[in-house]
Amino acid sequence: MDPGRAPTSGRFCSPRRSGPCISSSSIPGFAVYCAKAGRDAALDPARAAVLAASTVALGFLVWLFLGSWRRRRPSVTDADFSFEGNTPEERHRFLTHMSLASSALSIVAVIYTTIPILVLETCR
Amino acid sequence: MTSVSRDGHGPDPQDDPAIRRAQEERLARVWEQPKGWRYWTAVNNSEVGLWYIVTSFAFMLFAGVLGLLIRAQLARPDGDLLSAELYNQVFTLHGTAMMFLFGVPIFEAVAILLLPALLGARDLPFPRLSAFGFWCFLLGGLFVCGSIFFDAAPNSGWFMYPPLSIDQGGIGAEIWLLGLSFIEVASIAAAVELIVGVLKCRPPGMHLNLTPLYGWYVLIVGGMIVFAFPPLIAGDFLFELEKAFDWPFFDASRGGDPLLWQHLFWIFGHPEVYIIFLPSIALLAMIVPTFAQRPIAGYSWVVLSAIGTGFISFGLWAHHMYTTGMPSISLGFFSAASEAVVIPTGIQIFVFIATLMMGRVIRSVPMLFALGALMIFVAGGLTGVMIAVAPFDFQGHDSYFIVAHLHYTLFGGMVFPLMAGFYYYFPLAFGKLLSRRLGIIAFWLLFVGFNVTFLPMHLTGLLGMPRRVFTYPQNLGWEIPNLVSSLGAIVIAAGFATVILDVIRTLRNPATAPRNPWNAGTVEWMLEMPPKPWGARTIPHIESRYPIWDAPDFLARYDAGRFYLPDAEEGKRETIVTSVLDADPVQCLRVPGPGLMPIVAAVALAAMFFLATFHLWTLTVLAGFVALGAILWWLWTGTALPPEKPVKEIGLGERVPIYMAGPQSVGWWAMFITMTADLVAYLSLVFSYFFFWTIHTDFPPADAAGPGWAGPLAAGLLFVLAWGLTLAARKLNDRAHIGATRVCLGAGILAGAVGIAALIAGPALTGLDATHHAYPAIVWALVVWIVAHAGIGLVSQGFCLAGHIRGRLTSDHDADIWNTTLYWHFLLFTALVTTLVIGGFPLVA
Incomplete structure (x- = not known):
């Protein structure tokens, strides 16, 4: 048990209850690891797993990004990002652009959310 | 001048004024509103959307009065206007009504009213489902709000945390659980309707990349509702099982955990903030180009950022739970995700600013509200960045700083854009223009009143005042900021009173607005003033995002009925279903007219939920059977009816089937979306x-x-x-x-x-x-x-x-x-x- 905190309310996590808190993260395996290993456990095994998962995610996103980049064509109407033409081809260009930009945004989001695991050392 | 006929051969019958008049008479007969008491059996989007808007505004005013009571109580130390118990009920109901009876429903209301016009359609694909949703919303809302008059309102805060809500909640907690579950059913019904509407009822030629931005936002928010509301329904289900049958899901002494509720609630609750925000910002995306008199700059970036915001909003929920003692890794993760959502949100704001800078801005009341919205929302967003950082949040948590932050985001992100949309689209609903002078007065009252009320709350919170206390002692330094906030609240009330006065005055005035009064370019402004019961005279063929600006003969062709479905030969209400990506016509959909079944089904279902609140189980089961019977009767007599002929000529040389089944049909899509929510x-x-x-x-x-x-x-x-x-x-x-x-x-x-x-x-x-x-x-x-x-x-x-x-x-x-x-x-x-x-x-x- 966590000696510093008496379990007087439901508003915080004791070691046994750290699981639900962590399970709120998007990496369920890591959440379960810390829940079961306790608060003082080292993060190293989970860190490796999260970094591997992030690498796979980033690899997939980069693959999507490059695929969209190769297929992307400027809008037929003004060589810009307006995509105002009324043809299925223009609609396709628009969707390609959307997938390109969405994968870029996702890459940023994945990097953001991976940063914490690089600086922390235990499940605390 | 003679033009080519609709099938490309011979003279066009639309050249003949007598034919056109006969078509309009038939359309008018088919789309006529029911008279007398039967008016309430109407299911058309123009009626249901209007009732929906009026009802949610009424709930907003009710919740606003509760807000005034809160401010009156807190205007001075040791206030004794309200007892502690009544104060608990008042603030709980204020939050509950604002979020569940105004924030989300007003999106559905506005979308039901506007979406068919924006898509040039005659109605949404499931009019009775909209009507059913409205009646559920009205009954559920009255039930929840009415409880305060019996001293039985929920009293544990709008997120109803156990164990407080289980130990002290009494019947109020169950009224909250069952009343809101019932309203969530209505929300999901509306989401299904709107998603299918945007995907399948766009006018022919409106490829995905030509869809109005409002349509994109509706699609995204509908999708968010499908994924965000069900966790709360599951939470309500567990909570009600605990309240009614003592199943200990949230009871730590028997293996349960109150934090489970917090997770389920906020997995819903955080996306809900964006479910409220995005559709209101969507109104700005329609308004800003009109008053800049140029197309939106960066259409694709707005779509991207709306999708990005919607997606990331599902990864933020635990930032409402920083002080539950989460491990630092969770704090880090949710802080990072909370900061990341700023990127797509910011893109939308910059696109609006860029559009204004590149155009010639016309000053108007909607623009005034739009600018006010941007200013307030940016301020609320900046405090959001502050409290996304966990160490700061530990200090600000549960204090008035949070109250200030959430009101800044909701007023800036939702109320002001909505007011902008209200002034902008009022002519489309009533054929009349609101007063410019009163609009400007209302804006300044609301803008000044809002800032006077909520800006000091940042300070009150930093001085340590917790939220939800019913009074406070003297000499803590909280007296003056609280008094200022209370005075500001009166000014906000005066602002809303001015808007109501303006509406009453305008509706009494016989003068109608000119057609397309703002000189807008989007499809919805092709409609005649005052609006006709049939909506679109003819369903247009779309070739650009701003057809009224881009095609000089667009309105003339529309008026002459030279597009699709200019007639109602068989005396049926009809609209066109198109393919998802490129909007090729695929079906002529018969939509139902007025009917009692939505009301009967909603009343029976309401009875079931309300009786369960009082644990009258026999009657609950009975009401459930009545509801089931009503829904089966509705399905049997009114859905998927075999038509009198397989295909129909819809104009411009197109022939499409009337009946469809399987993945091509709107019913299959609706089932798929509903079941996704259920899953x-x-x-x-x-x-x-x-x-x-x-x-x-x-x-x-x-x-x-x-x-x-x-x-x-x-x-x-x-x-x-x-x-x-x-x-x-x-x-x-x-x-x-x-x-x-x-x-x-x-x-x-x-x-x-x-x-x-x-x-x-x-x-x-x-x-x-x-x-x-x-x-x-x-x-x-x-x-x-x-x-x-x-x-x-x-x-x-x-x-x-x-x-x-x-x-x-x-x-x-x-x-x-x-x-x-x-x-x-x-x-x-x-x-x-x-x-x-x-x-x-x-x-x-």
Whole structure:
């Protein structure tokens, strides 16, 4: 048990209850690891797993990004990002652009959310 | 001048004014509003949307009065206007009504009213579903709000945290749970309607990249509702089981955990903030180009950022729970995600600013509100960045700083854009323009009043005043900021009073607005003033995002009925269904007219929920049967009816079928979306099961005897059999094997019924007592969920069997069995997961 905190309310996590808190993260395996290993456990095994998962995610996103980049064509109407033409081809260009930009945004989001695991050392 | 006819040969009949007049008379007769008391049986989007808006504004005013009571109580130290208990009810209902009865419903209301006009359609694909949703919303809202007059309102805060809400909540908590669950049903109904509307009811030629931005936002927000509301429905389900039957999901002394509720609530609650914000910003995306008199700059970036915001908003929920003692890794993760959402949100704001900078801005009341919205929202967003950082949040948590932050985001992100949209679209709803002078006065009252009320609250919070206290002592330095806030609240009230005055004054004034009064370029402004009951005179062919600006003869062609469906030859209400990506016409959809069934079904369902609040179980079950009967009658008499001819000429040389089944039809899409929402609710229950597993060292507990593996295994196999028989029935029916189809449907019902019995037998025969511990409780909850769904599956099979026997379901007209099969796909998946979890997981754990 966590000696510093008496379990007087439901508003915080004791070691046994750290699981639900962590399970709120998007990496369920890591959440379960810390829940079961306790608060003082080292993060190293989970860190490796999260970094591997992030690498796979980033690899997939980069693959999507490059695929969209190769297929992307400027809008037929003004060589810009307006995509105002009324043809299925223009609609396709628009969707390609959307997938390109969405994968870029996702890459940023994945990097953001991976940063914490690089600086922390235990499940605390 | 003679133009080419609609089929490309000979003179165009639309050249003849007599023909056009006859068409308009037929359209007027078909789309006529019912008179007298029957007016309330209307289902057309123009009526239902209007009722919806008026009702949610009424709830907003009610909640606003509660807000004024709060400010009156806190205007001075040791206030005694309200007792502590009444104050608890007042602030709980203020938050609840603003979020659930105004924030979300006003999106549905505005979208139901506007979306058909923006898409040039005559109506949405399921008008009675909209009407049903409205009546559910009205009844549920009255039930929840009315409780305060009986001193029985919910009193534990708008997020209803256990154990407080269980120990002290009384009946108020159940009114909250059941009343809001009922309203969530309406929200999901509206989401289904709106998603299918945007995907399948765009006018021919409106490729995805030409869809109005409002349509994109509606699509995204509809999708968010489908994924965000079900976790709360699952949470409500568990909570009600605990309140009514003492199943200890949130009771730590019996293996439950109050934090489970916080997770389920905020998995809903945080996306909900964006569900409220995005559709209001969507109004700005329509308004800003009009008053900049140029197309939006960066259409694709707005779509991207709306998708990005919607997506990331699902990864932020635990930032409402920083002080629950989460480990630093969770704090880090949710802080990072909370900061990341700023990127797409910021893109939208910059696109609006860029559009204004590149155009020539016309000053108007909607623009004033739009600019006010941007200023307030940016301020609220900046405090959001502050409290996304956990160490700061630890200081600000549960203080008035949070109250200030959330009001800045909601007023800036929702109320002001909505007011902008209100002034902008008022002519489209009523054919009249609101007063410019009163609008400007109202804006300044609201803008100044808002800032005077909520800016000091940042300070009050930093000075340490917690939220939700009913009074405070002197000499803490809180007196002056509180007094200033209370004075500001009066100014806000004066602002809203000015708006109401303006509306009453304008509606009494006979003068009508000119057509397209703002000189806008988007499709909805093609409508005549005052608006006609049929909506679009003819469903246009779209070739650009701003057809009124881009095609000089667009309005003339529209007025002459030279596009699609200029007539109602068969005396039916019709609109066009198109393909999802490129909007090619695929079907002429007959939509229903006025009817009582939505009201009857809503009243019966309301009775069921309300009676359950008082634990009158016999009457609850009875009301449930009435609701089921009403819905079945509605389906039997009014859906998927075989038409008098297979195809119809809709104009411009297009011939399309009238009846469609399977993945091409709107009904199949609606079923798919509804079942996706249902699946999310189910997965939230599975999440709860494994949540308990993570917090317990022994789960299932060593002393738990059940449910064993035999019952679940038998149930799983029987459900596979029932599903297979349903699928076989669909395929056999397709090949017109009449007898075999009926045998399969009948045998499917039997297999499903025995499967239900086997599923119940598992926990029942092993003596699992749901009140003993969270483990048996969650096992039983999963079983109850599947049993209820399998029951509906059996009724659907029975419905198909009866339809087949009565000749309404044939090999050519088989929408019912397509939808039933789709339902069974989802049912099979959830049933198998359940049997694996409750029967299989204990073996490996």
